[in-house]
Amino acid sequence: MRSVYMDHSATTPVKPEVVEAMLPYFTEIYGNASSVHAFGREARKGVMSARNTIAEYIGASVDELFFTAGGTESDNWAIRGVAHANKQKGNHIITTTIEHHAVLHVCEMLEKEGFEVTYLKTDADGLISLKDLEAAIQPSTILISIMAVNNEIGTIQPIEEIGQIAKKHGVLFHTDAVQALGKIELDVNKQNIDLMSFSAHKLYGPKGIGALYVRKGTRIKNLMDGGAQEKKRRPGTENVPGIIGFGKAVELAAEGFEENNARLIRLRDKMIAGIEATIPYIRLNGHRTKRHPGNVNFCFEFIEGESLLLSLDLVGIAASSGSACTSGSLDPSHVLMAIGLTHEIAHGSLRLSLGEFTTDEDVDYVIEQLKPIVERLRSYSPLYEKATGGTR
Ligand SMILES: *Cc1c(COP(=O)(O)O)cnc(C)c1O
Numbered sequence: 589m590r591s592v593y594m595d596h597s598a599t600t601p602v603k604p605e606v607v608e609a610m611l612p613y614f615t616e617i618y619g620n621a622s623s624v625h626a627f628g629r630e631a632r633k634g635v636m637s638a639r640n641t642i643a644e645y646i647g648a649s650v651d652e653l654f655f656t657a658g659g660t661e662s663d664n665w666a667i668r669g670v671a672h673a674n675k676q677k678g679n680h681i682i683t684t685t686i687e688h689h690a691v692l693h694v695c696e697m698l699e700k701e702g703f704e705v706t707y708l709k710t711d712a713d714g715l716i717s718l719k720d721l722e723a724a725i726q727p728s729t730i731l732i733s734i735m736a737v738n739n740e741i742g743t744i745q746p747i748e749e750i751g752q753i754a755k756k757h758g759v760l761f762h763t764d765a766v767q768a769l770g771k772i773e774l775d776v777n778k779q780n781i782d783l784m785s786f787s788a789h790k791l792y793g794p795k796g797i798g799a800l801y802v803r804k805g806t807r808i809k810n811l812m813d814g815g816a817q818e819k820k821r822r823p824g825t826e827n828v829p830g831i832i833g834f835g836k837a838v839e840l841a842a843e844g845f846e847e848n849n850a851r852l853i854r855l856r857d858k859m860i861a862g863i864e865a866t867i868p869y870i871r872l873n874g875h876r877t878k879r880h881p882g883n884v885n886f887c888f889e890f891i892e893g894e895s896l897l898l899s900l901d902l903v904g905i906a907a908s909s910g911s912a913c914t915s916g917s918l919d920p921s922h923v924l925m926a927i928g929l930t931h932e933i934a935h936g937s938l939r940l941s942l943g944e945f946t947t948d949e950d951v952d953y954v955i956e957q958l959k960p961i962v963e964r965l966r967s968y969s970p971l972y973e974k975a976t977g978g979t980r
Pocket of ligand 1: 737798
C-alpha cells in the first residue's frame with residue numbers, strides 16, 4: 589500500500605543533509621560548547637556558525653538570536669518574559685483568538701496574574717483587522733503577539749503592517765513564526781519585529797530545538813535560572829547537534845526558497861481544486877491565496893473529522909483533524925470556532941499539509957481516495973440523506 593504523509597504542519601522528516609551535518613556532533617565533536625578546551629572550541633564554532641546562518645536569514649545580528657528547546661519555549665519566553673519585565677509600564681497585551689496554545693495558554697496564565705489581554709477576532713478567512721488592532725492599543729499596552737502563519741488553516745497575517753502599527757505606538761511586537769520560517773519572507777527590520785519564535789522540526793530539522801529572536805535593547809526576563817549560556821539569557825548546556833541541524837535546515841530552506849515554495853503552491857492548489865471538483869458540501873478553511881504554501885484545510889459537512897482520519901489512515905494517508913495537540917479532546921479546534929464555524933461543521937475538518945517530498949502522485953492518490961471515503965461516511969448520516977432529499 590502507498591504511504592502518503594500529509595501532516596507536515598505537525599512535524600517534518602529530518603532531511604538527510606541535516607542528519608549528516610549533525611552526526612559528527614554526537615560522536616566526534618561532543619565537547620560542551622562552554623568548555624575552554626579544543627573539544628569545547630570545536631562545538632562552539634559549530635554553534636556560532638549555525639547562529640550566524642539563522643540570524644542572517646532573518647536580517648538579525650548574531651547577538652539577537654537565542655537557542656531554546658523549540659517553539660513552545662520561545663513563545664512562553666517571549667510573552668511571559670516581556671510581560672514580567674515591563675509590568676511598571678503597563679499590564680495590557682494584545683493577541684488573537686487563533687494563536688497556538690503556546691501563546692494562548694500563556695496569556696490565560698498572565699490574566700490570572702492580573703494582566704489584561706485583548707484577543708482580537710479574525711474574519712471568516714482567519715485574517716485580523718488592522719483597524720481593530722490599532723483601536724485595541726491603550727497607553728498600558730506593552731506587547732502585541734500575533735502569529736505570522738496559522739498552523740491549522742494556513743492564513744498569513746499582514747505582519748509588516750502589524751509591525752508598523754506596533755512601532756508607531758511604541759509597543760513591542762512578537763510573532764510566532766514557527767510555520768512561517770522558510771515559507772514566507774521574514775526580515776526583522778523591514779517588518780519591525782521585536783521578538784520572533786522558531787522551531788526546527790517544522791522545517792526539516794530535529795525536534796526539541798528552536799530559537800527566539802530578541803531585538804537588542806528589548807526588556808525581557810529570563811524564563812529559567814542557571815548557567816551563563818546564551819549570553820546569560822537562556823541557561824542549560826547547548827543542544828549542539830540540534831543547533832547544527834537547525835542551522836543546516838535553515839541553510840537548505842534559504843537555498844531552495846523560491847523553487848520549493850512555487851512547487852508547493854502548485855501542488856496545494858492542485859489538491860484544493862481536485863477536492864473541490866469531486867466532493868460537494870465542503871468549505872475551504874483559511875484564506876485562499878494569503879496561505880501557507882503547503883496547507884490544505886477543508887470542512888466536510890455531515891462527517892466527523894476523526895472517522896475521516898481513521899479511514900484515510902487505513903489507505904496509508906496521514907493527515908490531521910483540528911490540531912495534533914488537541915486531538916483526544918472532544919472540543920472542536922479553537923481556530924475553526926474562532927473563524928465562525930459551528931461545532932457541527934468544525935467537527936468535520938481535515939488538514940492535509942504538504943511538504944517538500946510530496947509528489948504529484950501523492951496528491952492524485954489523496955484526491956482519488958478521499959471521494960469514496962467521504963461518500964461512504966456520509967451514507968451513514970441521516971442529516972445528509974435529509975439534505976440531499978434521499979436521492980443518494
Ligand atoms: C508547532 C508549533 C509550535 C510549537 O513548537 P514546538 O517546537 O513543537 O514546541 C508553536 N507555534 C506554532 C504556530 C506551531 O505550529
